[in-house]
Amino acid sequence: MNARHQQIIELVNTRGSVTVSELSQLTGVSEVTVRQDLNLLERDHFLRRVHGSALALDSDNVGMRMHTRYELKQALANHAAGLIETGDAVFIEGGSSNALLARLLGERSDITVITVSHFIAHLLKDAACDVIVPGGLLQKSSQSMVGPLTRYCVQQIHFHKAFIGVDGWHAETGFTGRNMLRCDVVDAVLAKGMPTWALTDSSKFGQIHPYPLSPAYQVSEVITDSGLSEETLAQLKEQNVTVTRIAQS
Incomplete structure (x- = not known):
């Protein structure tokens, strides 16, 4: 997991929901790259994808919270x-x-x-x-x-x-x-x-x-x-x- 992935996880956990366009602006990479990141993070159960956004998972997910702060x-x-x-x-x-x-x-x-x-x-x-x-x-x-x-x-x-x-x-x-x-x-x-x-x-x-x-x-x-x-x-x-x-x- 790279620093950008950790930044995305923290943003999603803090806000609950963040759009792909916002994540692109905040991380300084293209929306295509953000979507690729979200696919990987969803696969590893750090967040949930919906159309155009990423959502935080249940707060009891320890694996996800390990990468917040x-x-x-x-x-x-x-x-x-x-x-x-x-x-x-x-x-x-x-x-x-x-x-x-x-x-x-x-x-x-x-x-x-x-x-x-x-x-x-x-x-x-x-x-x-x-x-x-x-x-x-x-x-x-x-x-x-x-x-x-x-x-x-x-x-x-x-x-x-x-x-x-x-x-x-x-x-x-x-x-x-x-x-x-x-x-x-x-x-x-x-x-x-x-x-x-x-x-x-x-x-x-x-x-x-x-x-x-x-x-x-x-x-x-x-x-x-x-x-x-x-x-x-x-x-x-x-x-x-x-x-x-x-x-x-």
Whole structure:
């Protein structure tokens, strides 16, 4: 995938729909070239083509979201990977930044990765690390395991560190998610009391989604980018959440 393809994916995801003529103007190539690009990106399930335009896919498509703000998310993943020590068992819940983290950790033979994400497990199919995938109900839209069996498996598996994805955070609600069953799995992870990081870009802060994470548990730290406002940083610290901001390139 080249830089123009990544630009097209980000434009489509940001706007929801972009015409071929707009993409031609914004990328500086002909409409014929844009149509060829869109054919390739649709084939690889990054977007959907309709007559004269490109549409964003479902927001749960992790593969697509990995290429939105790619360099920023890769920087977050690089920092998180530096926290993992030899012998660690690491739980990775899901999300695009966490998928990039998993891809980095897959190069190491001295750790174990536990994930409920089948997308991440597939990324690690040829990895040097050991990979554990808990059982449960496969939620097809997110390619994640959810439900009571998954919660039970999480309770029975021991790990040293955890990285979760979040959909939103607000001072009045705390961390929230779009999906009740995935939030239930995250609650099971947090209940174990292991050091847990929310790995997410700053666009999620200030957003509120329907399902809050349990107030009984706490995320240890947030790893995000320098786009996080000083006001939000202060609010997170008031709630005893440590924040690491990675400079945007």
